[in-house]
Amino acid sequence: MEHDCILGKSKGEWLAEFPILQDLCDLKETCWRNPDQLPYQQAVAQCALTMADIQDASARLQRFASYFISAFSETRPLEGLLESPMVEIPRMKTVLETQYGKSIDGNLMVKLDSHLPISGSIKARGGIYEVLKLAEEIALKEGYLTLEDDYQILDTPRFRALFSRYAVAVGSTGNLGLSIGIISAKLGFKVAVHMSADARQWKKDLLRSKGVEVYEYASDYSVAVKEGRIAAQDNPFCHFVDDENSKTLFLGYAVAALRLKNQCAEQGIVVDAYHPLCVYLPCGVGGGPGGVAFGIKMVFGAHAHCYFAEPTHSCCMLLGMATDYHDQVSVQDFGIDNKTVADGLAVGRASGFVGRFIKPLLDGCYTVTDSRMYQMLAQLADSQDIWLEPSALAGMIGPVVMGDQETADTTPTHLVWATGGNMVPQDTMEAYYRTGKACLLVERKQSTAWIFAQG
Structure with missing residues (x-):
């Protein structure tokens, strides 16, 4: 709801x-390059x-x-590496270059x-990591575990009985709740996930099938987090996973970069002054x-x-960073209104911890419409047979709208971070795809009408 007075100003x-707020309020796709980014060494020092x-x-x-x-057979091919x-x-x-008339x-x-x-x-990175850290701390404190043990022993009734004396709670729009719920329940914790109105029904159903209390x-994400925090605060044996402020979550996500370095080396991808890496x-909320x-x-x-990519209707990080009010x-x-098909991104208020922490390092933010995410979902499925949920496509337009300022006279690698999708039920994914094809048809008709108007 729009306020007449915001922090003492109209x-x-x-x-x-x-x-820039006018474009955000008008729900226009908007690019913001960070004027407060610091030289790398100076930023790291802070x-x-x-x-x-x-x-x-x-x-x-x-x-x-x-x-x-031991606990998840799907992790065996990578020897337990997530x-x-x-x-x-x-x-x-080629699809992007053709549609937008711009070489990448x-x-x-x-x-x-x-x-x-x-x-x-x-969320399998930060969410699962935070629960693992909690489990390790409990097991070490209770004398059930040493750092030299084979952690396979945690997948036994003795440890599940230990963890059943403790609880985990989290507020989520969907994917964080899935990661927290699945790993917590598997370890034996009592777990409660507080879900916002944006969360998909299939995610709630999946959690309940794992024994999670949903x-x-x-209301939106902020209310779900608030209610989850309140429900947990009176229980000394309940750990609340704070997506807005958790440094543990943050570090779980950060480990991805070490793995990425290895993947780049394996694939012969050089990252240097002449071969920059641009990541979308x-x-x-900002943690991931x-x-x-x-x-x-x-x-x-x-x-x-x-670069961070957000829906036009949920542009909280760009809003917080551009104004410095986080x-x-x-x-x-x-x-x-904070209403978007990109349920994982449907957040109205950004993490103050993340915004302030990352701003000296971040290159910029941009926003993208639901229609464009749908379009790129269908295009990626058709061109590469890769199927993602809408929020995972927010990064895909990045190389077109943000990827050229720092890359003049270089050969960059553009890396789009696809955040979710392979657990989406087939009928839901097919509905996403049909919507994407319909949005593409509307886009083509509008383009044709514009060409005739100019003629």
């Missing part, structure tokens, strides 16, 4: 001070987290590899976090893209450029 005063923190998280995940092999493929998508590159220099790749084991989204709210990350961007910057340095303002304050 909407008109906000628009006068920050002209970071409260370090490469040592990322490596510690990576080592913890490695300790759990034998547990994953990781996704990175593949080139040349036919999709270098290679176009996609990072298929949509195909991560266990929960099929980027609470539903008619769908953004909701923020953690991944932080890791990428720490691993690849000044040769990496990271979590003090929401899209609803300015009359933007």
